[in-house]
Structures are given as structure tokens and as C-alpha cells.
Amino acid sequence: MRVNLRTVFLLLAPCTIIMCFALFTGCARKENVRRSGGVPVAAEDNDTTLRFLNRGVQAFVQDVKVNQYREIECLINTEYTVQCRRDDDDVYMPFSFVQKYFEVYGSIEKVHGYERLEFSYSYSKVSPPINMYSPDGKFMSFEHFNVEMRSRVKCITATEGVPMSTQWNQEGYYYPIQIAQYGLSHYSKYLSEGEPDITILTDGSKQAIADWSVPDDCEVRSVWDKSRGSYVLELSVPDSLKSRGISFKVQENVNFALALNVRFVTNGSISVSIKLDDVTFHINYIFSTTIISRTGRKIFYGMGEKTSKWIHLVRDLDKDLVKGLQLYVPHAQKLKVKANKIKILSMTIRGRGRVDNITLASANHMDHFYDAANWFVNYQDTKRGGWPIMVAREIIPGKMELPPGWYSAMGQGQAMSVLVRAYLRSKSMSYLQAAINGLKVFNISSEQGGVKARFANTYDWYEEYPTTPGSYVLNGFMYSLLGLYDLMQVTEDEPYRNVKMIYDSGMRTLKSLLPLFDSGSGTFYDLRHVTHGIAPNRARWDYHTTHINQVLQFSVIDADPIFRRTATRWIDYMKGKIAPHN
Ligand SMILES: *[C@@H]1O[C@H](CO)[C@@H](O)[C@H](O)[C@H]1NC(C)=O
Ligand SMILES: *[C@@H]1O[C@H](CO)[C@@H](O)[C@H](O)[C@H]1NC(C)=O
Ligand SMILES: *[C@@H]1O[C@H](CO)[C@@H](O)[C@H](O)[C@H]1NC(C)=O
Ligand SMILES: *[C@@H]1O[C@H](CO)[C@@H](O)[C@H](O)[C@H]1NC(C)=O
16 A cells, blocks of 8 residues: 655645644744644634645646745754755645655545545554344454465465465464454355355266266266265276376356365376466366475365365365465565456366266355364364464564464454354354363463463453463454354353353453553554563554454444444544544
């Protein structure tokens, strides 16, 4: 969002925000300083404001004619100088300076045929939740998340079907929070988009065989499969990647979500040829424990150790292509691939086995959602019911560190939000049981390897990063409370009493400590300035809006007016309105 506009001049007068007031006192002429007299300038005089505003528009319409303006030096906080311009009435400062110095944002946009500078104090947007919340509904505004395309996601693995993170370790590791967000985003996308468009490429019927190109050394026939209760194609094809394999043409450039059922008795692979611009790439899903690799135009995804069980393989081919292409590209050069330049050409299968119901769809959100939910069922540790994070986290080296194997209250809570939704949709008790087991670490202190901190020895807090002393990361705490809330809606008896105790205690804390995170002009990300005696960690604007979105979400499920009041004030901060001073 940051732009560099060397030649644009910001009109000083119409601003009501403190930034411009500071500019005035810093370098405007004496009259202005006197006139402003300690209150924001524009609030003083409507006429003046209007006059300046109009001039602002004129200036941009006609292009600033630099010649009409004389140079003037501005001394900035007695520290250094910036070359500005003046005319008889005003002083103009380079926007490139203003933008950097005050961390504000702007870009020149074309509107109704003329250019204008669109200025904003923050770069982020609030997404207010709808006015009801239910544990099987959309999760906040997560339908807008695109977790898998984040640069810190290596790829969606073909073993578990969940994202693998490289944020704190280049090798890649599973990060429960990321997996939960992946699941919740696809669940929310499903609810907002509705049923996908599905094209069946081939099923198990005799007629389907005609679509396949079958070389002499291969055989395909339609057989009844008892375990699936349907006809499937039985393949007798060499498994070597060097063999031609059996294939069929696709020609698809809109729907890239592949799903199929396959069962190999020998080694085997599924390959898809995809054209990007004029170059053809081949994505190969093979039996290998290497998660992802690439040689030239061939990209390989490992499906794990060879198995002769049925596999339900679900892949977003466009995203698999992008992750493959980005594999050895330095971070700074991450490429953007446009979906309209992708075309699926053909599909090839190698190996002996059976295949059924190969489809391309606009999306397979619910499959991705269940992959995430199943990951939480399969990778929960039995003793503590936690999803340990097997990578070291150094928040401040030497001061705030977590060795591998830590739990996160946010990971536990977001997992609950996934598992409760999976339970309500599928009615499968294993999801509910995993969510209930996930409660245990909430009742274990950070010192003892859990996630519970106690602020001022009075308030229970559930830590996203359970450091000692605590870090008190606000957004992680609120996500954990939402997970507990979800679980509370679907439990009874003892599990209900347990989750209610933990939730109530956390909500008491939230309502008491929310004001501690208010800086008067924004919010704090955590309380390291309190617990570690170091400089405060201001929330950057997207975290500030996350705080607002969360507080608004709590205002929907809890009648306490603190939530709405707080959200209103925090939204104002995004336009530069700040708390009054003495
Ligand atoms: C500006 O004008 C509006 C509408 O006429 C008025 O409500 C407001 O009080 C005025 N502000 C100042 C600072 O005079
Ligand atoms: C299966 O095939 C893949 C791809 O050719 C190969 O990398 C892998 O080593 C093979 N596995 C076995 C057990 O032969
Ligand atoms: C075939 O796959 C599609 C997409 O995954 C699914 O919606 C459909 O139910 C499947 N049909 C059968 C018969 O399995
Ligand atoms: C939490 O732990 C305390 C003791 O450490 C115990 O008394 C309490 O019952 C536990 N609560 C839950 C919900 O497990």
C-alpha cells in the first residue's frame, strides 16, 4: 500500500488530524501557528476549511505548477530540513516526506477523469461481523482469508491435505493455528459461496473408458468395487514415471479443484499437465515422503509412504502450480500467477490399481475443511490433549523464547472452532471428543507447559505464546475465547461445566484488561512493556483491525457495553482521531 509520490504536495490546511496540526506548528508561517492555538486547525473555521478543500481539488485538476510556488525550507522538529513550497497563503510539503515521517498512506487515483490523492491514516479495513453468531456458522470474516497463498505457507501437503508453514523454520512444520485458519476459511467460503460447480471427468463406467488414451502395454476395464459400492476403473499400467501411462484430455481453464478416488496395488502416480501462458508444467502426485520438490517443469507432491488403501485426493491445481513454481524462488521475487492464464491440458495415471469419480470443480471447500478437522483428531497428544508446536519460537531472543513442543491457547481455541463445526456437520463424536480434550491445557500454567497465565495474580489469561513472564497477546487470547465459546454451545454436564468455568474466567479477564491495550491512538499487540519492562509493541493496523473485528464479534455474543464502546473508539483511531488529553 505504500507508494512513493515524489512530486505530489499535500495541502496542509484541511486536515483535522493531529498529524497536520504537528505540521502546522512545525513549519507553517507564524500566523498559522498563532491561529491554531493548540486545537486542531480545521475544527476552528468551517469557511477556511472549505476554501482550502476547494483549492486542493483545483490544484490536482490543473496539475501543480511548481513555478508558481517559491521554495521554502522547513525545519523538522529542529532536527533536519525538507525543501517545501509556498505561495502567499500557504506552505506545501512533499507528500513522500509526510508519508514516511508520519506513517500515513496515500496514492494518486483517477476518479471521474481527474486525478486525486487519496489519503488515509491507516491502510486496513474493519469487517464488522453479522449480527448473530453460531458455532456452525461462518467464522468471523474468514471467508476472505486465503491461507494457502500466504508466502509463509510452503504448500498444502498431499499427505494430510493441510498447509505446511515455513514462518519460523525453512524446513517446514505443521502449525495448528495455520491449519485451523485454513479449515475455518474454507468452511466459511463454503457457506458464503454455496455448492460448487462440478464436472465429472470420468467415473467407473464402461462408457468412461472411451475417453482414455490407452497404449498397448496398458489395460483399463470397468469392474464392480465392493468396498465403494460402485463401478470403478481397474488399471493395469506400468508404474514408472518414464512410461506413457493412460491419459485423457481435459482443456479446462476455469475450474481447477481436482478430486478423485484412487487405490494402487503397485507404486503409482497421478499427473496433471497444465499450461501457464505458453509453457507446459507437469504436477505429479507420487508416493514419497518428500512433501514437495521440483525439477524444471516437473513438480512433485509426496502422498507419503506407499499404501494400498483408497485415497481421496483433493487438490487445487492452480495453487499447487504456484507453490511448485515458487519453490526455489527467493522470497522477494514471489510471482503472481493469474488464474486466467492457466489451462489444464490432460491427466495421466500410472500404476496398477483402481480409480473412480475424477472431478474438476470450482472449489472443494468442505474437503479442505475436513482435512483440517481430521488433522486435529489425528495429531492431538493423548496426555494433555494439546497440539504441540514442534518449532522454537523466539519472540525476543534470550528474553521471550519457547523451545519446540509448546502449546498455544490460540491453536487450541481455533482447533475447537474447527472441531465443533465438523462435529455439528458430521455428527461424528470423534470431533467433539478432540475438542473437549483440547480443554486440558487451558488449566495448566505456562510454567508447567500449559497456556494459562495469571495477570497481576488475579486474572486468568490464555496465552498465544505461553512465555514466562507472560506476553499477553490480545488477538490470540480473543481467538481462544471464541473457540471456548463454540465448545460451550455443544457440550453438556461435566465438559460443559469445565468449559464454562474456563470461558467465564477468561471473559472476566477480557472485560477488565481490554482498556490496558488502548494506547489512546491505537492498540497494543501484547503487554510486553508491562511484563518485560521494554518498549510497548504497538499493533500495526491490520492487527488493530483484527482487535476491532474480534471486539465487535464479542459484542454480538455478550451484552456488556464495553465491547461496542471500545470498538467505536478503536475505529476512530483509524482515521487519526485520538483520545482527549489533559
Ligand atoms: C461547522 O459547520 C457545521 C454545520 O454548519 C456546524 O455544525 C459546526 O459546529 C461548525 N464547526 C465549527 C468549528 O464552526
Ligand atoms: C514410487 O514412484 C516414485 C516416482 O517415480 C518414486 O520416487 C518412488 O521411489 C517409488 N517408490 C517405490 C517404493 O518404488
Ligand atoms: C464424485 O465427486 C464429487 C466431487 O468431489 C462429489 O460431489 C460426488 O458426490 C462424487 N460422486 C460419487 C458417486 O462418489
Ligand atoms: C483445573 O485445575 C485445578 C487444580 O489445578 C482443579 O482443581 C480444577 O478442577 C481443574 N479444572 C478443570 C476444568 O479441569
